[in-house]
Amino acid sequence: MDPPGPGPARRCQGHPGSPHPHGTLMNKTRLPAVRERRYPSDTTDAEWAVLEPLLPVPACELPTGGRPEKHPRRNVVDAIRYVNDNGCKWRAVPVDFGIPWRTVYGFFQRWRGSGDLARIFAELHQMVRVHDGLNPRTVAVILDSQSVKGAETVGQDTRGFDGEKLINGRKRHLAVDMRGMPLAVMVTPASPHDSIPARDQLFRLRLAHPELAVAWADSAYGGTLVDWSHSFLGITLKTVPRRKDQDGFAVLAKRWRVERAISWIMRARRNVRDYERLISHSEAHITWIFITLMARHLTRPPRPPRTTPHPVEPVKAASKPKPIRLRRIQPQTIRLTPAALP
Structure with a gap:
């Protein structure tokens, strides 16, 4: 896959300690090429098309400003999913991701603390239901x-x-x-x-x-x-x-x-x-599992509804003929108020 090319010029606000605190006009930096997909936990192109729009906006594009991100976000997501799927330590993140383990852990902790992970989880759940x-x-x-x-x-x-x-x-x-x-x-x-x-x-x-x-x-x-x-x-x-x-x-x-x-x-x-x-980190790891599950679900054809009930599910009463009940209607007695009497 070709690396993303340079985009239009934009103004990124300076971060604390920057020699240009009021922002400098710069071209969008060329990020390294996205690595070759080689692990079962890596995102496919279809999954990344689902996840990328849901990720939070980079700090350099916010009004408060920030430093442009150095590593492709797809590599960051793949590294987090690798740790989650294989159960390794954060320090044992493979070097072929091209990202220091502290950076991967930083994204994991920052997205969890800001609530973006819970938002992605909720939006994917709604997308899955609409998809089905x-x-x-x-x-x-x-x-x-x-x-x-x-x-x-x-x-x-x-x-x-x-x-x-x-x-x-x-x-x-x-x-x-x-x-x-x-x-x-x-x-x-x-x-x-x-x-x-x-x-x-x-x-x-x-x-x-x-x-x-x-x-x-x-x-x-x-x-x-x-x-x-x-x-x-x-x-x-x-x-x-x-x-x-x-x-x-x-x-x-x-x-x-x-x-x-x-x-x-x-x-x-x-x-x-x-x-x-x-x-909170335990909840985040479980959330990442379900995010992966729902992203893969959205890349597949919609699951058709079940035509027959599950073997352990009780048969709905609507499928059975309703019993016919005959009721004798009593004649209603009309009572007149004293004002209506002649």
Whole structure:
């Protein structure tokens, strides 16, 4: 691929310490050629066409000004996805990306802290739904959590012990729509019961998605949480219990969609165990996985709607013939007021 050529002249504001604080007229610098795609985590041309317009505007193009970026952003995104997919350390970023590891980590941290990563995540979710012929805003979600072990880099103040799963680490709380596309990600210590951080998760969902009306979850989200979500948030929370004869894991109605999304998280080796010192960085790594997933989804033909229900899903009542009920209509008695009498 040919390197991007020089663009029209523009004025980039000087950065602190620059000899030209009021800005200098310069031509757009020629960035190095985009490297050859050689890793499975690299972006394809179609994926980059989806992601590039969603990235934040470079600092030198903002009114506040800044230094022009030295490295192509596609190489930066590929390096972040490489770390996420292969689970290596930031210091172990391959040299063929042509970017120092501190620069890659700087972009990762800056986009996460500025909220641009969450914005890209939300916009891609709406684009995926429109791509599949659905309303961009969903009214139903499915909730679930996953406990993962924490490495020695995870501090005691951000980790806990899950007595049910016997895991010392953190817990990931996930919300997906009815097609399994991720909607919200939250990471907490593993010690609290699912119903406690679920209040914070549902509250965030209500703020970001006012149209949300119903949510499905397992029995751990039942009890007082059902009444609380209906009274304070206006969300109808329904639980999907385990089967009476269930022994171990089983595919259950509604819940299989969020279980599949959790399996997508585990495909990236960085997320097999939690290594991050900050909870916000753990959420960012999971967000990058779903950004990659949704970008690839947008490069493929739309997924046709399912013509037959899933084997574990109950058959809708609309497909069954409705019973005919015969009611005897009682004659209505007309009463006249005293003013209407002669």
